[in-house]
Amino acid sequence: MIINIKINGMDKQLQVEPQEYLLETLRANGYLSVKRGCDTGSCGACTVILDGKPIPSCAWLSVRAHGHEVITIEGVQKEAEEIGKFLSSEGVEQCGYCSPSFVLTILSMKKELENPTEDDIRHYLVGNLCRCSGYVGHTRAIKKYLGVK
Known part of the structure; x- marks a missing residue:
């Protein structure tokens, strides 16, 4: 499925799987500052800013980010x-x-x-x-x- 998302101020259309987490989507699209840590949302290594709030991207389905803005350290x-x-x-x-x-x-x-x-x-x-x-x-x-x- 395709999601529309703004990453670091740039509008993107990304192909994602229904069960794919935002961490995986971001890393697959070159945002390598988003680190894999615990995969449970506990350690914070994967934190990004979603609509102004920090979230654990390893616990956030990519499809939920459709229509939202994400900021990584690259931005x-x-x-x-x-x-x-x-x-x-x-x-x-x-x-x-x-x-x-x-x-x-x-x-x-x-x-x-x-x-x-x-x-x-x-x-x-x-x-x-x-x-x-x-x-x-x-x-x-x-x-x-x-x-x-």
């Missing part, structure tokens, strides 16, 4: 570089596997939360697991990026 390179500088300044650059989804989550957080507390930040990040860190540096970097004291 927000300038913002990703800026966030990367904040993360790097706090020494939290690690293996990088979870970085694309982590950055997308931070961008969503910036749009959704106003003056978040550390607890708000930690709660928002609950869907992104990083096996290389303890999130202390991440939280410092996010607070600086968001301009939170």
